[in-house]
Amino acid sequence: MTPALRRGLSVRFLRSSAEPMDDTPDPLDDARLALALVAADPSLGGVWLKARVGPALNTVMDAADLPAPVRRIHPSITDEQLFGGIDLEAALATGALRQREGVIARAGSIILTMAERCEAGLAARLAGAISAPDAPPLIAIDEAADPGEGPPESLTECLAFHVDLTGVAGRELEPTEAATAVATASGEDIETLVKIAAVLGVNSLRAPTFAVRAAAAAAGLAGRTAVAEDDIALAVRLALAPRATRTPVVEEETAEKPDTPPPPQDQEPGDSETAQTSDQTADAESLTEAEAALLPDxxxxxxxxxxxxxxxxxxxxxQKQVSGQRGRPLPSRPGRPGAAGRLDMLATLRAAAPMQRLRGGGDGGGGLKFRKEDLRLRRYQNRRxxxxxxxxxxxxxxxxxxxxxxxxxxxxxxxxxxxxxxxxxxxxxxxxxxxxxxxxxxxxxxxxxxxxxxxxxxxxxxxxxxxxxxxxxxxxxxxxxxxxxxxxxxxxxxxxxxxxxxxxxxxxxxxxxxxxxxxxxxxxxxxxxxxxxxxxxxxxxxxxxxxxxxxxxxxxxxxxxxxxxxxxx
Amino acid sequence: MSRQAFPFSAIVGQEEMKRALIWTAIDPTIGGVLIFGDRGTGKSTAIRALAALLPVITAVEGCPCNSAKPADVPDWVDTAGAKRVAIPTPVVDLPLGATEERVVGALDIERAMLKGETRFQPGLLARANRGYLYIDEVNLLDDHIVDLLLDVAQTGENVVERDGLSLRHPARFILVGSGNPEEGELRPQLLDRFGLSVDVASPTDIDARIEVVKRRDAFDRNPAKFLKKWAREDADLRDAVVTAKAKVNKVKASKSALGDCAALCLHLGSDGLRGELTLLRAARAEAAFTGASSVTRKHISAAAAPALRHRLRRDPLDDTGAATRVERAVSEVFG
Incomplete structure (x- = not known):
């Protein structure tokens, strides 16, 4: 093991915030730093913030100085709103095509509330959008109540930092100073971070890439031009430790600390439990091979x-579910076409037809005149x-x-x-x-x-x-x-x-x-x-x-x- | 999207994936690549890099289907000029959750409502013609979109019969899908439709991992400088692909090579003849790429795993590594 790696693995890098130590990192402070880092370097993608609505979240968001304008979006947002499209209402009202820019193009940073409700398709599109150069950073606020819930991994994978504010009380936070220097990570810093990622069982190479950029951004925030040990520690804590799939065993450290170090705070609870229980009770267990079971006719x-x-x-x-995409057709309903539904042309024409004389359309010349309220959407009933x-x-x-x-x-x-x-x-x-x-x-x-x-x-x-x-x-x-x-x-x-x-x-x-x-x-x-x-x-x-x-x-x-x-x- | 792509030749390792993508560029009839692996293994990076690597194609200006000649332009197109221009090989993203309209194309609602014209607004299938259609998380794609893609991929033509439209346009594209097998499996019908299938994993070698992150960091910090550094290698690779493409049809496959392909497929019990065909084409592309004039057992062995691993008769309860089974078969058949 290289000295750099040993340094990288020292317990202070990986310590859980639950440990009663004097310089314990405070989750609130971590969240503040994570937001400051993505504000300084939007290529970090964003922050996955596990927090219920409450004072802790408020203080963190208040202290953050995210690139303006900050847009809040919700998982039910349509693609048209997100990526832009044709402003149909304006087009119908004025008779001219109006393009409308999407939230992604206009926002300086995006806050996704109720991220746990985000479906796979939206997650994939958001992940793609924020991975593009010059894309705004995304703060995914995940209000999941159960460990099983949460935003899809395709999205969280593209967010550099994972911070858990569950059960943290709010308090005053100092606003973060803007970056005063531009730092770059050296080859040695990169080696250290990749090795730590490997030791933590982080398989993806996107995570160490994020960690490298995070360390450089952290150095910049602190006014340094080279990455210091503290910056590496911060990058590991915010970007690598939450993705850890195993707790590292380091000989020197175990000697210091007789107890097994607790898993990093954000680790999947399921994983750590499996690991621990199987360790403790491995002796008493019998691993039985599956064999064919037999039942009478x-x-x-x-x-x-x-x-x-x-x-x-x-x-x-x-159970049955009404869907705008597929299944057995149901009668059309008024609405706006978009991700939720397809336009039912025939029904729309039918709705518009009786009004043509009043509106001066139809045979009077100028074609049919449509209004927003004429639009009809197709609906289908779908088996779940x-x-x-x-x-x-x-x-x-x-x-x-x-x-x-x-x-x-x-x-x-x-x-x-x-x-x-x-x-x-x-x-x-x-x-x-x-x-x-x-x-x-x-x-x-x-x-x-x-x-x-x-x-x-x-x-x-x-x-x-x-x-x-x-x-x-x-x-x-x-x-x-x-x-x-x-x-x-x-x-x-x-x-x-x-x-x-x-x-x-x-x-x-x-x-x-x-x-x-x-x-x-x-x-x-x-x-x-x-x-x-x-x-x-x-x-x-x-x-x-x-x-x-x-x-x-x-x-x-x-x-x-x-x-x-x-x-x- | 105008983003600069990571240079293809700067991708560390992942030889099988890179080779499979190159084969499809040499011989598009091989029919697509399925890339399965964990997140953060460079799947998307490789596809974007491939787009930048591929040679330009000549297409009629303004044709939404990238038609090669003015005579090929579908009759419903009113935007095409007479000029032919060089465009990059199209690599079109099919985002998860894309609606049927976006994929197939649909009635241009705006024009229908504002001008009362029935006009077709082409979808992603038109844009992908003569290029690549890339689906990330292909295993999470909605079933009805999958059915639709299968149909078009087979016929090479997109037939639109909807919203009072009745038209068709060519849609010959190479399907590239990527996904994470732990999140769900792909239907066998779609699986079979991909010519090649490769498994990717993050490199386990720590030095390789460090090199990946270093190159990525260098690219992100200064893309122009990094691209310049790798421009020569990318250009060499592009030349190799163009050369191989020109002579792939002249590569001879002897009777014994055909026999080897058949014996291998028989031994593995792969369904249908698609396996043999793909194996032969991939082996021929490999031969052309390596400068050989005829297909040998070496080329067939190199192509065996990507061409056959997803075609083994599957017992849903047997999860012996498919790649291992292919390797075993290769050594048993070839002795």
């Missing part, structure tokens, strides 16, 4: 029966995408019994879901808590990988598992999908929702959550993976309004067929 009939009773939603049958959430019991009891078979069953179901182009999410529960192993995705490879990696062992926090699955379902519904939950468990719940080892309360909590799931209509099916069918699970399935199926030893395809029958039809 009569399960088909059982589930088909459930379906006939109307408790299950049909396959690929997501379905999300199948697998909640898998990874507890010790389940692992001893049938975990391998349960995994086999999930894999078979996955291939069906793949064929139906459903999305898939994975929730695993064991020990004291449940964990979203995989947020909704269409990637079969990822699902398989995560499932294979899932370790067995510990108690059965069935309630937590259902709660996690419910949370994923709620978010998916908010994102326009139709979620269904498939639970695989042996039903021997022995950990309550708060992590206490209490069988009675564990069962009560699980039943409560099952009712909540049932009430929301997310129930798919419950598969009993125990050695013997567990009677309590029948009640649970009934509360969830889901089909119940024990997983006995039988033919491999029956499982997937059964689930397909239950979810599909």
């Amino acid at each position: 009569d399960l088909l009939a059982l589930m088909a029966g459930r379906r006939l009773r109307g408790t299950l939603t049909g396959a690929g049958v997501g 995408e379905r999300l199948v959430i697998f909640a898998v019991d990874l507890s010790g009891s389940a692992a001893r019994a049938r975990l391998a078979e349960a995994k086999g069953a999930v894999e078979l179901m996955l291939s069906r879901a793949y064929e139906d182009r459903d999305q898939i999410a994975l929730v695993g529960f064991r020990g004291k808590t449940a964990e979203v192993l995989l947020p909704p995705t269409r990637s079969l490879v990822m699902t398989k990988k995560r499932l294979a990696e899932a370790m067995g062992g510990g108690g059965t926090p069935l309630a937590s598992g259902l709660a996690a699955a419910f949370g994923v379902a709620e978010r998916a519904k908010g994102a326009g999908m139709t979620p269904q939950i498939v639970t695989l468990t042996d039903g021997r719940a022995n950990v309550a929702l708060d992590g206490a080892g209490d069988r009675t309360r564990a069962a009560e909590d699980a039943l409560k959550l099952a009712r909540a799931i049932g009430a929301s209509g997310y129930g798919g099916c419950v598969i009993d993976t125990g050695r013997r069918p567990e009677p309590k699970l029948t009640d649970l399935a009934a509360a969830m309004d889901a089909a119940y199926a024990p997983l006995p030893h039988a033919s491999p395809n029956a499982v997937s067929a059964a689930v397909t029958a239950a979810l599909a039809g």
Whole structure:
């Protein structure tokens, strides 16, 4: 390891703000600096600011001196507003074409509020726009409540700095001075930053590129012409540490600090938890290979029966959604054409026709006269995408019994879901808590990988598992999908929702959550993976309004067929 | 967009991706490249660099479809002149969430409303004619746009039957898609439509990574100086592509080379004959690029992974690396 690298890795570079140390970096100060840096060098893209509306956010935004004019945009902004286009209203009123510039062309800097609602298309276009030279910097204010929410990665990847203001109190902030010098990073600085990025497991090369520019901008702000150690520290803290996928292990530092250093503050909570739990309990766990699960043929009939009773939603049958793009046509509605809808020419003509005499159009000469209110938009009804959430019991009891078979069953179901182009999410529960192993995705490879990696062992926090699955379902519904939950468990719940080892309360909590799931209509099916069918699970399935199926030893395809029958039809 | 592109020859590593893109420039019938890899691996940089590297084409001035001759200009075009001008090879971005109108083209609403004329406003497919159509995050593209692209890519012609319009125009383009496989898979139908497929990853070698960031930083700080530094190498590469393009059709493929292609595809159980064709064309482009006069096993081996890895009969539950399977097959067949 080079001295530069060792210097780069000293703990002060990576320290989390939660640590009680005298010169702890203050998130508010970091946010202020991040904004000052992008104001000084807009090629840094911008800042991903995780903050709810409140005093902390206000103080930071007030102290910031962003390039004017500052424009606020919202995820529902249309492409025409963003990138410019023809001013249709002005064109109709004056009879001449009026081009209108978009927000991106006019703004000195852009603030994207409610960035967590930003959809993939807008994120990709924004990312492209801000990556262009001389583009305004973008401050994405992410008000996400859950770790699973947030702006798409395609956007955050192009924002140099990630700052989390969650739970930070507001206070007075000194306004940042403008840059007094122009600094460039030396070859050695670049080497240091790239090496630190590698040690932190930051795969993308865009991040170290940002860090290099950030260090140079920070030096400029401080009035230096060369990058100093402090500038590198700041660049690492703001641009690299939040993207870290692993906590670096540095011999010298571990000797100083007996405890494992906490992961950088902005790290994905899911990732750090996985790493920690698997480290602590690796011994007690058994990594079981997935093997084909077997179910009797009569399960088909059982589930088909459930379906006939109307408790299950049909396959690929997501809830209906009105869309401006595709699906079954619905009657047209007045509105403005844009990203949200296409103009229905015929209906527009029809709306304008009766008014022609009054307006002096039509046969009177001069062509038809249209007004804004004549415009009609096409509407379609669209089936929503379905999300199948697998909640898998990874507890010790389940692992001893049938975990391998349960995994086999999930894999078979996955291939069906793949064929139906459903999305898939994975929730695993064991020990004291449940964990979203995989947020909704269409990637079969990822699902398989995560499932294979899932370790067995510990108690059965069935309630937590259902709660996690419910949370994923709620978010998916908010994102326009139709979620269904498939639970695989042996039903021997022995950990309550708060992590206490209490069988009675564990069962009560699980039943409560099952009712909540049932009430929301997310129930798919419950598969009993125990050695013997567990009677309590029948009640649970009934509360969830889901089909119940024990997983006995039988033919491999029956499982997937059964689930397909239950979810599909 | 007038932004200056990063020089193609200054891209560190990523040989397979660069080679695949060069092959499509040498022989456009190879039919597109799919680039899969994580973010920040230089996918977009490579495409933009390619646009700057490619030689200019001659097109009729003012023709929205970049027609080569005045006779090729579609009859609905009223803006085309008689003059022919040199334009850069078009590389058109298809943004995620683009509407069908923008892709296919649609009724020019403004002219319809203001002048009462039925005029066609060409879309991205027209602009991409004789060039490249680049789709970033292709795996997140809406299904109905994908269907549409498949249809046009196959026929080379965009037929518009909508909004009271009925017209057609040529749309022969090389589809380049990039995406991150962890965010979703591509439908097999679209997968097959890409001639070549490459996987890219960030270099794991620390010195290579440092070189990438250094070059990028130098480019961002002073693009003009950086471009000047690499102009010579880009020009050499451009000349090599032009030379190879001129003689690619003269490269001989012997019976045994054809047999090798067929044997390889059979061994891998790739569906259809598209695999053999693409493999042969890519191998021929490689031969032309390296200055060889006939296709040898060396060229076929180089082209095997990009041409075949996405065509293996897929078992959704088997995720053995496709590249590994191709390599294994190459060594088994060629001994």
